[in-house]
Each structure stands twice: as C-alpha cells, then as structure tokens.
Amino acid sequence: MPFALILFLLMLLTGVIWLLDRFMLRAKRPAGVNEPWWVEYAKSFFPVILVVFLLRSFLFEPFKIPSGSMIPTLHVGDFILVNRFTYGLRLPIVNKKFIEINQPQRGDVMVFHYPEDPSVDYIKRVVGVPGDKVVYRDKKLWINGVAQEQQRDGDYNYVESELRFVHTERYQENLNGRMHPILLNPDMPLLHLGNVANFPQHEQCSYSEVEVSCVVPTGQYFMMGDNRDNSRDSRYWGFVPDDMIVGKAFFIWMNFGELKRIGLSIE
Template identity: 85%
Template sequence: MTFALILILLILLTGVIWLMDRFLLRAKRPAGVNEPWWVEYAKSFFPVILIVFLLRSFLVEPFKIPSGSMIPTLHVGDFILVNRFTYGLRIPIINKKIVDINQPQRGDVMVFQYPEDPSVDYIKRVVGVPGDQLVYRDKKLWINGELQVQQRDGDYNYVESELRFVHTERYKENLGGKTHAILLNPDMPLVHLGNVAEFPLHEQCSYSDMEVRCTVPPGHYFMMGDNRDNSRDSRYWGFVPDDMIVGKAFLIWMNFNELGRVGLSIK
C-alpha cells in the first residue's frame, strides 16, 4: 500500500468522524460532557493529514537516495525534495496528468515509478526524450547523431555498502547544453547483456558488445544513472512512460552522514 493511499484512508476516516460529530453526535451529547477521545483525535489530525497529503501530491515530496547509481550527483543517504508540479499536476494514486505544465528535458534528474515494479520509486537522469535516437558506444553518448562531449575531471573513489572500495574516473558531460558529472569505470563493460530484460517496446533498441542503440518512443523517456557502470537503468529495463513520472529532483535537504551536503541544489 502506497503512502498516498494510506493518507487518503486516514483523511476519509478522520473526516467522517469529524462530520458525524458535527452533525449527529454533538447534539446527542449531554451538556458539560467532553467529546470522546477518538473524536478529539480525529478533529485534530484531519487538517494536518489533509495538508500533508496536498503538499506531497501537488507540490513537494521527500525522497531518500537508496543506492549509489547517481553518484557523484547524489550520495547514498541523501534526503531530497522532488517538485511534483514541474511536469504537470496529476491525480494522486492513479498518477493521471490533469494539467500539463512542462515536459522533462535532457539533463533533468527525475523521480519516476520503476517500470518493473511501479510500487517502487526510482531516480535517474533524463538522457533521451520522445523521438531521440540514442547511441551509447565507447562509454559515450550520441543523441540524434551528435556526440555529447565528455571532459576528464580526475579520479573518483568511493566505498559501497559492503565496504568494497571502488575506483572510477570522473567526467564532466554536456547533455543538451547542461553540464553534469558522471563516473565511468574502465574495467566494466558497456552493458551486461545477460541482464537486459524483455521490456515493452524492446524492438526500439538493439544491443551488441560494442553499443546500445535506441529510438525513444512517443510519450516515453530514456533514463541513465550518473554512475554509469553501476546503474540499472533504461539500458536494462527500457523506457519510462509519461504516466509513471513523479517529479523533478531539485534540492538535498538532509544527509545525516554528510552534513555539508545539506542545502545543495541538484543539477
């Protein structure tokens, strides 16, 4: 059960109790008798839960980074804020867009429902938008025949959750005019072909040891992690449809292990 659904059920429960007391129970209660504790609690929590639900559903939603697939942009343990209305207003639970505002752009860091398990939210960077022809070859991206420039930016080392030391190379990549950092591990293959799933619209992609080539279908997006060789992304499970978009990540508001990251904007 999703958190949004839990909030809706709580709103209905506390709201019904509040209305019953206002129009039925209060009139039958003897003068001077306090209202029952469950009525008092319902009346107190109803507006709070309603405000939280509206904020999470239409304005800003918190999200915790669970893995290292977006290093160095996002670290494990980062608590981030996601703008829910950047890409349009959506009906909670069913996620149907009712007001169109903006479309995801290449380079955006976006939260979405994981296509293989929609109950799980994922976060990656938008690499391809509808109609784009993508080629990933030699750890470089070509979009519509244009190479996305990478510039070496030193080495980058980090420790994974199992205390395994990882050495990578850091690059600055220009993606559609936006520059961001990525990590590449020269010892890792371009893609692990045995891990590629049979995803919807699989025919839009072709795979080999040398390259991954995809054409992004209408209403879909191609996502990749900034930690390119440690990210299970669109190369493996396919495209993200518009109706699975949650919102755009924009701020790190807490990391209990790295307090210096608090307040950093996400680019």
C-alpha cells in the same frame, strides 16, 4: 501499500469522523460530556494529514536516495525534495495528469515509478525524450547522431555499503548544453547483456557487446544513472512512460552522514 494511498485513507477516515461529529454526534452528546477519544484524535489529526497530503500530492515530495547509481550527483543517504508540479499537476494515487505545464528535458534528474514494479520509486537522469535516438557506444552518449562531449575531471573513489572500495574516473558530460558529472569505471564492460529484460517496446532497441541503441517512443523517456557502470537503468529495463513520472529532483535538505551536503541544489 503505497504511502500516498495510506495517507489518503487516513485523511478520508479522519475527515469522515470530523464531519460526523460536526453535523450529527455533537448535537446528540449530553452537555458537559467530553468527546470520545477517537473523535478527539480524528479532529486533531485531520487538518495535519490534509495539509501533508495536499503538499505531497501537488507541490513537494520528500525522497531518500537508496543506492549509489547517481553518484556523484547524489549520495546514498541524501534526503531530497521532488517538485511535483513542474511536469504538470496529477491526480493523487492514479497519477493521471490533468494540467499540462512542462515536459521533462534532457539532463533533468527525475523521480519516477519503476516500470517493473510501480510500487518502487527510482531516480535517474533524463537522457532521451520522445523521438530521440539514443546511442551508448564506447561509454559515450550520442543523441540523434550528435556525440555528447565528455571532459575528464580527475578520479573519484567511494566505498559501497558492503565496504567495497570502488575506483572510477570522473567526467563532466555536456548533455545538449547542460553540464553534469558522471562516473565511468574502466574495469567494467559497456553492458551486461544477460541482465537486459524483455521490456515493452523492446523492438525499439538494439544491443551488442559494444553498443546500445534505442529510439524513444512517444510519451516515454530514456533514463540513465550518473554512475554509469553501477546503474540499472533504461539500458536494462526500457522506457519510462509519462504516467509513471513523479517529479523533478531539485534540492538536498538533509544527509545525516554528510552534513555539508545540506542545502545543495541538484543539477
């Protein structure tokens, strides 16, 4: 069960108990008799749960980075904050937008519900917005026929969770004027064709051993991880619909294994 739904049910339960006590039970309780424990607990927890629910639903939501698909921008173990309102206000639980504010832009680091399993949240970078033609060829991005510049920025080595050493090449990618780091592994193929799913609007994409080409449908987005050869993203499972967007990642507030990362902004 999604955490937001659990929080909502707890808020509803404690709120109902608080209202019942305020307007019915308190008047029937003999003078000098203490409140039942369940009433006392509900009255104590209801305002806390209410504030957490409102903050998490409309302002900021915490998220922990579970994998290395966004290295070097985000590391495994980073605890980040996600801005829930920058792309518009949405109804809790159903995630239906009711106030439009901004649209996701190329280069944004975005959290969303994974299209193949909406109970799971993913984080990737927005590469294509509605109407874009995204081409990934020779491990370089082309957006609407324009090559996105890559500048070599040395090597980058890291160790995966199973203690496997990984050597990659680091680049600075200019995605429509916005610079961000990416990793490319020269020993990995452009794509593992056998892992491409039969996702909705698959006909918008074409695949070969040397190129992936997709036209992004209306109201959907094309996402890629910064660790390009260690990321299962839109190349494999398709597009992210607007109603699956959670928000924009913007701040690292904790990493117990790398304290120096605390306070870093996410670009």
